Amino acid sequence: MSKLSVTGTTEMHFPVDTFEVNIMIRANAASSGEAIQSGKKKTEQFLTLMKEKINIEPDSFQLASDSVNEDYSCKNSYNYSKRITLNIKADLAVLSKLTSLLGELTNVEYDIGFYLSDEAEKEKQVIDAAIKNSREKAEIIASSLGKKIQDIEEIRFDQPSDGVYRNIAKACRADDFNAMETMLKLPTKTISKSIYIDWIIE
Numbered sequence: 001m002s003k004l005s006v007t008g009t010t011e012m013h014f015p016v017d018t019f020e021v022n023i024m025i026r027a028n029a030a031s032s033g034e035a036i037q038s039g040k041k042k043t044e045q046f047l048t049l050m051k052e053k054i055n056i057e058p059d060s061f062q063l064a065s066d067s068v069n070e071d072y073s074c075k076n077s078y079n080y081s082k083r084i085t086l087n088i089k090a091d092l093a094v095l096s097k098l099t100s101l102l103g104e105l106t107n108v109e110y111d112i113g114f115y116l117s118d119e120a121e122k123e124k125q126v127i128d129a130a131i132k133n134s135r136e137k138a139e140i141i142a143s144s145l146g147k148k149i150q151d152i153e154e155i156r157f158d159q160p161s162d163g164v165y166r167n168i169a170k171a172c173r174a175d176d177f178n179a180m181e182t183m184l185k186l187p188t189k190t191i192s193k194s195i196y197i198d199w200i201i202e
Contacts, residue, residue: 001152001202004141008134011192012126015185017090018169021098022064022112025079025109032068039068039080042105049101054094061086087169090114094184100179111157114187122191127157130195138199147201156196 025046027038050056053113064083088094095112107171116122135149142149 001148001150001200004149004199004201006138006141006197008130008132008195009188009192010126010129010133010136012129013188013190014116014122015090016114016116016187016189018115018117019088019090019095020115021086021088021095022111022113022165023061023084023086023102024109025080025084025105025147027108029078029080030076030147032070032078033070035078035080039082039134042107042199043082046102046105046108049104050098052098053101056088056098058085074195088126088140089169089171090186091171091183092186096179096182114189119189119191123193126191127195130157131155131192131197134195134197135199138197138201141202142199145201149199150202151200153198153200155198157173157193167201 023046023057025034025039025042027042029035029038047058051058061084064085064131066082068078070079071079099110102110138149
């Protein structure tokens, strides 16, 4: 009886199913009070657009940060910023409509994060495939030596990444919104795993 160490590797690509939209609303004024008032007005304008145009209620957004700071590089200048996030199901038509609406506002920035809602399950799928890959390699090597795989002595692998819990992704609609950018393929997330297995052969 002897030992055969074989690494199994697998890489899979999964279309993302969740968009995390991060929006920063900014305002500037000569006093902190004016900056706050201007920022709140822009926030109300933004939330109204979201509700009226694509039926996203205000409580679908999560507050991430809210601040007013003096701009020391410019006398009598205060900057307001509010960052809010929204998790929606991956739908390019909704995303296109949402970002088009942001174009109607001023001093608003955004960025989009792409995620898998069931990443832990996808990682398990990749790990299972990596184990299979290791066994297939081990069987080929063992066969060439006139031996057979009997059992596993030890398994080592890189730990799955810590899961990040997000708000439940909201399903939204953007009826009759047919910009060509909505025809793009969804982004994919790549998950790769390596499994190190010591097989017992005889």
